Amino acid sequence: MLDFETKIFDKETLTIGDRTESIVRGGRHLFDRLPAAFEGIHQLGVIGWGPQGSAQAQNLRDSLGSAVRRVTVGLRTDSASWHAAIDAGFTPEDGTLGEMYDVIRGSDMVVLLISDGAMAESYQDIFAALQPGTTLGLSHGFLLGHLELMGDRFPDDIDVVAVCPKGMGASVRALYLQGKEVNGAGINASFAVHQNVTGRAVERVLGWSVALGAPYTFQTTLRSEYLSDxxxxxxxxxxxxxxxxxxxxxxxxxxxxxxxxxxxxxxxxxxxxxxxxxxxxxxxxxxxxxxxxxxxxxxxxxxxxxxxxxxxxxxxxxxxxxxxxxxxxxxxxxxxxxxxxxxxxxxxxxxxxxxxxxxxxxxxxxxxxxxxxxxxxxxxxxxxxxxxxxxxxxxxxxxxxxxxxxxxxxxxxxxxxxxxxxxxxxxxxxxxxxxxxxxxxxxxxxxxxxxxxxxxxxxxxxxxxxxxxxxxxxxxxxxxxxxxxx
Structure with missing residues (x-):
């Protein structure tokens, strides 16, 4: 049975149908708890600028403020999205936009939001760039399924977590912006903790979901997520x-x-x-x-x-x-x-x-x-x-x-x-x-x-x-x- 413990956020147990499930409600009134949730994270790297990457990078930047030193977008230098990221306020000059692998190597938490196909082709290089103790974040369990097909696994010395918004990236951003007027507006999300090497994985993954603007966050596993998704x-x-x-x-x-x-x-x-x-x-x-x-x-x-x-x-x-x-x-x-x-x-x-x-x-x-x-x-x-x-x-x-x-x-x-x-x-x-x-x-x-x-x-x-x-x-x-x- 799924269960989790958190000292930073408020876990609620709901009776849903003939079962009970534990959730965390979101809202902007919880943003002052984000520094505690992201303790030890200096740079959070968001890799990719697709529908989820662009939305999540902007939401995290806007929510986290001084909770981390910076939120940095990592892209290939020849990426067609490079200028779109600049237009959204991420720039090489202030260290908030950089080459993908440089950002991975320099980040304490890496939110990997490139396409599933790109992950399947480049995961070995990505894993090699991750520093021990890094928290690797996914928004889809596809990579787990691919690793199992390949007879491979995540590195043993990193956290592996997921926050999976239950909506398209445009909705994640649009409802987050509406949340400035109506506290709690956002897209629901599931979360999973696949590996917890640091002991901080649960608080970080819940903080990530709250920072994205999820009204409520429920627990799943990486496998269950990709099968249902x-x-x-x-x-x-x-x-x-x-x-x-x-x-x-x-x-x-x-x-x-x-x-x-x-x-x-x-x-x-x-x-x-x-x-x-x-x-x-x-x-x-x-x-x-x-x-x-x-x-x-x-x-x-x-x-x-x-x-x-x-x-x-x-x-x-x-x-x-x-x-x-x-x-x-x-x-x-x-x-x-x-x-x-x-x-x-x-x-x-x-x-x-x-x-x-x-x-x-x-x-x-x-x-x-x-x-x-x-x-x-x-x-x-x-x-x-x-x-x-x-x-x-x-x-x-x-x-x-x-x-x-x-x-x-x-x-x-x-x-x-x-x-x-x-x-x-x-x-x-x-x-x-x-x-x-x-x-x-x-x-x-x-x-x-x-x-x-x-x-x-x-x-x-x-x-x-x-x-x-x-x-x-x-x-x-x-x-x-x-x-x-x-």
């Missing part, structure tokens, strides 16, 4: 969602809706009113809002999508757990120089979406019960699969629901689902492209042709599912502010 990216958070909306768009077109209305009833409905209600009232809140006829239509969609979603999530999880999915990410990264990832927003559906968003009247977007049923059916399938595999409730709720409706879907609503899939991490982009067609095919070829039947037992399980209580507890910890995306 990669499953979520390929499932309901990106790949599954992309396949769902493409199948729904064509389905509504087949029913006679115009292209514009088909988009409103599929993508707009899902990223708009459906996600907003789930965020505030949970999945059961969507169901309860529907009329009797709407609940029947919801049940049709749910009964069709849940079994196929459950099957696909299990396949995804098996591919990740076996190492196949990790290998495919590493191999895909090696091909990128020759075969760059193209954009996925060129199909007619996404062109229609640009027009619909430009003419959007928020109050006129329908909460379509069938779309809700299909989407929530796959979401519940992912939840049940992760429960079956033994993940903590907080991790399941965040990876399957909260990250979607409080971080990713608002960005998709503002800028398009295809836009987000094209602007997230390389690992997520690769996974979404691989698995979205599988969800699309399963729904189009197997689910929709069999519509009409409702599985009463499946709907009864949904109505009384423990996840509704889990989300209720999580909602009580939720900041009062919604993310703002222009």
């Amino acid at each position: 990669l499953s979520g990216e390929r499932g309901i958070l990106a790949g599954g969602l992309h396949g769902i909306v493409e199948s729904l768009y064509r389905h509504f077109g087949d029913l006679g809706l115009s292209d514009e209305d088909a988009f409103r009833h599929s993508a707009e409905s899902l990223t708009g009113p459906i996600s907003r209600v789930i965020s505030q009232e949970g999945m059961i809140g969507v169901y309860k809002r529907l009329s009797a006829a709407g609940q029947r239509r919801f049940a049709e969609g749910y009964s069709a999508s849940y079994p196929l979603g459950f099957e696909l999530i299990h396949e995804i999880y098996d591919e990740i757990q076996s190492g196949n999915e990790l290998r495919s990410v590493v191999l895909a990264n090696r091909r990128l120089a020759r075969f760059p990832l193209g954009k996925i927003d060129q199909a007619g559906m996404w062109r229609v979406g640009e027009q619909v968003r430009a003419e959007r009247v928020a109050e006129q977007i329908p909460l379509d019960p069938f779309t809700a049923g299909v989407f929530i059916g796959v979401m519940m399938a992912q939840i049940d699969a992760l429960i079956e595999y033994g993940h903590p409730y907080s991790e399941i709720a965040n990876e399957s629901v909260i990250e979607a409706v409080d971080s990713l879907n608002p960005y998709m609503h503002a800028r398009g689902i295809a836009y987000l899939v094209d602007n997230c991490s390389i690992t997520a982009r690769i996974g979404a492209r691989k698995w979205a067609p599988r969800f699309d095919y399963a729904l189009t070829q197997r689910a929709y042709p069999a519509l009409g039947d409702v599985d009463p037992a499946l709907i009864a399980d949904f109505e009384q599912h423990v996840i509704h209580d889990v989300l209720r507890v999580c909602a009580e910890l939720r900041p009062s502010v919604d993310i703002f995306v222009e």
Whole structure:
């Protein structure tokens, strides 16, 4: 059973469903505890300037102040991001921007936020640059999985910890900035302590999460994190969602809706009113809002999508757990120089979406019960699969629901689902492209042709599912502010 002790932060034990879990709440009122949490850390190096690297470097710099001597960004000197880091206020002249390996060698704590593929290719050089007693921080457990595939391990003389924000980097930064006005605004995070050589790992990792602005931080392990995270990216958070909306768009077109209305009833409905209600009232809140006829239509969609979603999530999880999915990410990264990832927003559906968003009247977007049923059916399938595999409730709720409706879907609503899939991490982009067609095919070829039947037992399980209580507890910890995306 997971547990931790902290003398600097306040650990709370929550009853979540039929379990108890310990968490730490965040907030700017805790920033005065950061010097104690980061005692012994003079330079904190953030390596990488991708979505997470840029967000975390700025949040840590803004939060830590004099708690560390400096937060320094480490990049390759020929990196295309070098000038972007300078524009954000990190400069070679004041020692806050430097060559990647120089920064690693000179830092007491290294937050490694380069792409998974880059980590897989360069981890040996990175490990060689780490000084004994350094705290190595990750925001994804992918490297652990890769090391195990290679028969390798982390150096024995360093701490290894992780803080994994449950949202994209842009959300981590945007909600942190909103937190200046509303204390506690931010993105939830999980944390893990894989190695604690210094005896300071727990306090440092909790301080890191608080400094990022996480409203609440829950415990996991590196292995549990990458298994659930990669499953979520390929499932309901990106790949599954992309396949769902493409199948729904064509389905509504087949029913006679115009292209514009088909988009409103599929993508707009899902990223708009459906996600907003789930965020505030949970999945059961969507169901309860529907009329009797709407609940029947919801049940049709749910009964069709849940079994196929459950099957696909299990396949995804098996591919990740076996190492196949990790290998495919590493191999895909090696091909990128020759075969760059193209954009996925060129199909007619996404062109229609640009027009619909430009003419959007928020109050006129329908909460379509069938779309809700299909989407929530796959979401519940992912939840049940992760429960079956033994993940903590907080991790399941965040990876399957909260990250979607409080971080990713608002960005998709503002800028398009295809836009987000094209602007997230390389690992997520690769996974979404691989698995979205599988969800699309399963729904189009197997689910929709069999519509009409409702599985009463499946709907009864949904109505009384423990996840509704889990989300209720999580909602009580939720900041009062919604993310703002222009």
